[in-house]
Amino acid sequence: MRPMTGPATRALHDRLLDNLASSPERAVLRIHPGNRSLDPDTFERTILGAERRLARVGGHGERSALLEDPNRLVLLSARNGEAYLVAIAALWKRGRVPLLADADLTRDEIGELVSTFRPSFCLLDRRVDPEGADSESLGEMLPGLHACLPKVRAGVKPLSLPDEAAIVRLTSGTAARPRGVVVSVEQLLADARQITRTMKIEPGDTMVTAIPLGHAYGFVHALMSLVHQGTRLALLEQPLPAILVEALAGPGPLVLPGTPYLCEMLIQAAGRHRFKGLRLCLSAGAPLPEVLSRAFKERFGQPIRTFYGASECGGIAFDRSPDGVLQDGCVGTPLDGVEVTIQPQAGQENGVGRILVRSAAVASGYTPAAAGDLHPGAAGRPGTFLTSDLGRLDDKGRVVLTGRVDRIINVGGRKVNPAEVEALLKKVPGVSDAVVFGVPDRHRGQTVCACVVGAKAVTREAVLETCRANLAPYKIPRRIEFTARLPVTARGKTDRSALARLISSRSEARP
């Protein structure tokens, strides 16, 4: 073991390298397409090289001004690739805390994050200039990863982070601005331990990683399985059907953290393959339809196992049922080490209430600090998190989800805050009001729908043009309905159920 010195995050870097060094396998990482493999020594050297370049980031001479920068937060927005893993390891070694942002965010959305979270610098896999011409590009820190400095630095006070912080995840706040969830080293490791133990994921397994590493699900299942216990990764740079088939045709035992869409795509793209090496297929992010689960089992002889988790508390439940086909809404039993109870909620019946989670993986808190339903435990002890999900426990102790207490829209696992989209729509010239909500979608669980009140001259194209300039593709309303006025309830609030009826009647009227 390496000696424990330096910042808390260093423990994660050291643990990763210890696992690499003790790996009996020469290939700890395979990159698809191409099936290029990386041995532990090369991987370690790449991390060292990245760390040296990181030390020079922002420096105009030999030493970096940023090395002395007390602001530890670094915004990271990139697609899956070797550089992502290397960047995380190098940042942790240097005591930096990555702020994990979606890779599809637009320039303006990155700019919004910079102004909210005030990171020391950004690492992006595309040339996004978050603050216009004045922001300073620092060049490529790793192949394909560009570093840039936010424009206004002097006098800007960084957000305060606890010493033990390892990452900051983004979650949709109740207002239009995103919130950060601070996860500590111990909480990340507890999450990885609880998940791998419950799902019996072993160091000898290979995680076929098609889901984004930048999301909580991919980060913990893939990256943290590697850090925690040296489980190898087959990393897909793009989840194209042919590339997924290539990765799954490789030697087993393979574990695939999937989504309902990925599983459906696999059924369609498999051809003659039976994927004998696939030992465990997971689904999370959006509700798994029972009919898809049955089709998958029929095709590949094994079920899709549902996993349920949240950014604030990590993994919550997993399907351990004998046949692995759950009724719609059921997400299995709590993970080892996780306790789920139902907090009664006014207006709900039949044992339905808010899902309350008690787990050592519950995050430290929000940043910028916000009052939330998050009560972190002391180091190593369980904390509690009151989710915004509504559900009940069935007679077998399984969690059954029935809805949410808030308006957040779940687009294939990515959370969209309707308030953010509504605020933008109201800025479109001629638009006087807008309501945004989720409508059912076969591939994504939900998609974004907007009801817009505006002058006759306002067109769908004009609304979309504003959205395209300001929103990542998954947040852009897939359906836009114009209406003369919004229906209101007797108390004068927008009548959302009347709106939902209006939308579904318009869908039925279409040929």
Added chain:
Amino acid sequence: MASNDISPAALKRFIVRRLRLDQVEPESIADEAPLVGGGLNLDSIDLLELVVGLEKEYGVKIADVTEGRTALASVQSLAEFLAARRPGA
């Protein structure tokens, strides 16, 4: 059964049907308009769905990200890609 019709009009109908874009008239899609970041607002799941659809309906596999980006840049580029890559072409 692989489809033979790779005219821009047929490809527009394929995109609208495959992605269930029930608010989009196929004729309203311009041949050269970018599919990503353009009028259709396609997200990552849409692009995957098109790749799956091209394989199932046109018998053409896309196994390379760069190739996929070039092929799916616009209806025009998709027509050119299919003309060059279809079985028997």
